[in-house]
Amino acid sequence: MTKIPFSIFVIVPMIGMSLAADTLGTDRSINYGETLVSSDLTFELGFFTPGKSSMSYLGIWYKFSPKTVVWVANRNNPLADRDGVLTFSNVGNLVVLNQSNSVVWSSKSSRVLRNPVAQLLDSGNLVLGDNSGSTSDEAYSWQSFDYPSNTLLAGMRLTLNLKTGLEQHLTAWKSMDDPSPGHYALELNNSQGLPQYEVVQVHAHSKKFRTGQWNGVQFGGVSLAPNPITVPTFMYDETEISFMFGVRNRQLFSTMTLNYRGVLQLFVVNRSESATWNVVHEFPSDYCDIYGKCGANAICNLSLCECVKGFEPKSPDEWMVLNFSSGCKRTIPTNCSKGEGLFEVKEVKLPNLLEVTLNKSMCLKECKDECLKNCSCTAYANSDIRRGGSGCLMWFGDLIDMRVLEEQSNVQTLYVHLSASELDAIRDCTSREIIIVAIISSLITGGLLLVGTALWHVKHTKRRIRIGDVAIAKEDINLPIYDLATLVNATNNFSDDNMIGAGGFGPVYKGNLQTGQLVAVKRLSKNSGQGLEEFKNEVLLIARLQHRNLVGLLGCCIEGEERILLYEYMDNKSLNYFIFDRKQSLLLTWRRRFDIVVGIARGLLYLHHDSKLQVIHRDLKTSNILLDGDFSPKISDFGRTKRVIGTFGYMAPEYASDGKFSLKSDIYSFGMLLLEIISGKRNRGFSNPSHHHNLLGHAWLLWSKGRALEIMDECLHSSFDRTQVERCVQVGLLCVQKFPEDRPVMSSAIGMIVNCGFVLPEPKEPGYFMERSSEYSDGASSKGDSKTQNAVTLTMPEGR
Known part of the structure; x- marks a missing residue:
């Protein structure tokens, strides 16, 4: 088999042995606090104690970034004190001795060396050989590059010998403070002669991620194509398979590290500009x-x-x-x-x-x-x-x-x-008649014409039921039809005592059907401006949107001029009824708030990406998040209306100022929800006396100073998860960034919230950093907002 180059193969120059600051000979040893430094001052070797650990290890790290350890010798046998020493054995091996002079680690050189010398190369490779000045491979009887820990450096290979079966692989640390071999490893699987890399959970014998098979050009499931930063190389012949990468710019340093959570990350830093490592790629990068x-x-x-x-x-x-x-x-x-x-x-x-x-x-x-x-x-x-x-x-x-x-x-x-x-069913499906229902709304305030097109596939001529003057395809919608008398009885003749909300087109009542089922009854007002055809569209659209985190449509009624919708009744009203009330908020522990956040995110992901129609909510806020008896969240008010809807404090800058809305407008509102859920405070109405910032500006300043936890509701101090809270604050700030293109899509936002292995990007300054004049406040009290629960109207959908 001929070699298959993935791209330009990177050759690491071999540096001849010379006794210097980067070299260790038999005339000296290294104790804790003493180091070897590569000639270009990039790498350093010595003993270190990671994080909160009390153990000591021999390792190699970037000199300009001491926390970035790239190789550890005695991973399985840490030193219990700082009395370790690196020296040579009588046969020329590098050895680490403990306080009692017992060997805790050895290089196990391939041959006896009479005049051994070790050198830390500019590549980060620690090599061992005779002090002969030779630059050939034979001069090295051992090198650290052959024994990787959790990091692959530029020029370092991961190799599988097809004849002996010997493999070099990465093994994660056990934790951030424990370099011993952890739960995850990056291994090469060569099943059927089609190699692929896999992140495996070692003891559980299960996979977390795989690259996909080598298809002659690349690994089929990931993009490792050459880019402006790195040059990946894959070699495959009759004797071995190997992977390595190089760096194009000499000012850049790069590492590929398998972290303790089983996430493979490619880091890059420009030493001339800063010592901050940036994540270029990571796998797994998302849910899929x-x-x-x-x-x-x-x-x-x-x-x-x-x-x-x-x-x-x-x-x-x-x-x-x-x-x-x-x-x-x-x-x-x-x-x-x-x-x-x-x-x-x-x-x-x-x-x-x-x-x-x-x-x-x-x-x-x-x-x-x-x-x-x-x-x-x-x-x-x-x-x-x-x-x-x-x-x-x-x-x-x-x-x-x-x-x-x-x-x-x-x-x-x-x-x-x-x-x-x-196959016949698939062909039949693709030839179905397409009925296009154009939903056209003229927004009076902005003069903006919005056209939403909904597509329905009709397999045969459908049986239709007629409600008043509106024909609805029964196969399109499996929805109970109620008569007016039933709803009059259920709501005590639509009494004020039963009113629980005021939606965009009319009041909402608590109803008790004869079966004992509680429902929310939305009665469209006569001056709502919604005609029969629009009502039909609303019924069809909402009925098709079925998700556990959306309020469900249960039925409808049309008699004369009455047009009524029935929805699920939510026992615990809306989120704002709890989150902003000093006593009620005590019921929302951090675990419950986190579950509410994830539920809202899943509902919004469905509206944006997985429903048959792509729906932009445009008015996502606490009063439109309803809670059932178990405090599971359900999004309401998703759909279509005739006005520019939205609430100041939740509206994205581009929507509030120019009327431009998109999926990223909803992402902004979701970010505001996150910050309000964490803090228990409204964005509107919150002010910092010294800076006149709203909640959003306050959160940004605290996060910028590394004090994100200070935004947290005081009642959560006994129940919060520090990592989750900090991630949620950061995701919230990512979602409220000023420019839409900077905000994540909903699938990424969910991944960042629930997966602690994801490395989050740094957020940029948010929109609406300062508090606006109070005249723009929605002015809703907790009591007033609670009247909006169960009110459901439609925002603009887009056909997929």
Whole structure:
């Protein structure tokens, strides 16, 4: 097999031995506090005590950044004191001795050295050889680069010897303060001769992340293409497989580190500018990178899962609550009957190589024929994408760990084996009649014309039910229709005592149906401006938006001029009823607040990315977050109205000033919600007497000074999780950054909140840093805001 270069191979120059500050000979030893320093002053070797630990280790670190340790010798045998010494044994090995002169670590050199000398090279490699001045590889009988710990340096290789099976891999630290081998390792898996790197949980024998198979150009599931900073190199021949990387700019230093949480991170620093390390890449980088997160036969996309065509959820109830681990099963099994064929899944990370066969001599057409002849063949793909593609890789059994790969070159196509009837259903679906319902709203205040287009696919001529003058497709909506008398009785004739809110189009009442079920009854006012057609659209749209963190539509009523919607009733009213009340807020422990934050995020992710219609809320605030009896949050007021909706203090700058809204406008509002939930204080109405900042400005200043915890509600001091609170503050500030393009998408925001392994970027200054005049305040009291719960109206949807 010929060598396959991934890109330019980086050669690390060999530096001849000379006794200097970077060199250790037999005439000296190193004790705690003494070091070797590479000739260019980049690396330093010596004993160190990490963090809060009382143990000592021999290690190598960047001299300009002492906390960045890149190699540890005695990981398995730490020194219990600071009396360790680095010296030579009588056969020329480097050894670390403890207080009693017992060997706790040895280089175990490949040969006896008569005049040994160790040198710390500018590359960070500690080498051992004879003091002969030779620059050849043979001069080194041992080198630290052959024994990596948790960090890969530029010019350092991770190698698998295909003849001996010996492998160099990274092993994470046990914790930030404990360099001993931890729970995670980066290993090379060469199954079927298609290598891929995997982050594995060592003792549990499970995977956390995999790169995808080598496809002749790159690892199929990640982008490691050359970039302005690093030059990755992958070598593959008959004897070994190796990976390494170099750095293009001499002013840049880079490391690839597997941290103690099992996240592989590529760091870069420019020493001439600062000593701050920046994360360029990290794996897993999002929810979809986590191994097998969607279970079998499912594809991860934007932090949510969908079954491959021809498959359906094994446990639909679990999928409804975003638990995808059970995966998917075939809707109709294949049996090699006539008419069976393949469905293309494009731009996807290929499944893991569990039950597979590989024939490198087959072309794609031969691979297709072979798969269709075998009833057990689940899917196939080319194994090598070069020169138009070659090789036949076939899967048998379940397809595990697939994700959508957007905006990435050199990705592969998977061909899934389906039954004839499933293929017919797919063809029928693509030829369905498309009904386009144009929702056009004229915003009087801004003169802005908004057009939302909703698409419905109609398989056959549908049976329709007629309510007043409005025809609704019954197959489009499975919704109970109530008569007016029933709702009059349920709400005590719409009495003021039953009124619980005032929505955008009319009041909302607490209703008690004859079945004993409590509902929220939204009665559209006669001057609401909403016609029958708009009401129909609202019913159809809301009914299609089903998620555990959205308020559910239960039914509707039209009689004469009455137009009424029925929603779930929320026992615990709205979030603002609790969060801003001194006594009620005591019920919201940190654990409960954190769960509320995650629930809101999941509901918003559904509206933005996973619903059939993409919905921008435009008025996300505490009074529009309703709480059920278990304090689970449900978003209300999602949908469409005829006015520029929103509340000052929650509105993004570009929306409040120019009427421009987007998904990032909702992200801004979510960030404000986060800060209010953490602090228990309103953004509007909060002021810092000395600086006249609102809550947002106050949070920014505290975070900038490293005092983020000071924003936290005092009642949380006995229940809070420091890491979670600090991450939530930082994510909140990332979401409220002034410019929309700087704010994260919802899937990233969720990942950053729930995954402590993610390294968060630094937020920039937020919008609305200073407090505005009080005349712009919404002026709502806690009592007044509580009247808005269960009020639901629609913001502008966009057809996917």
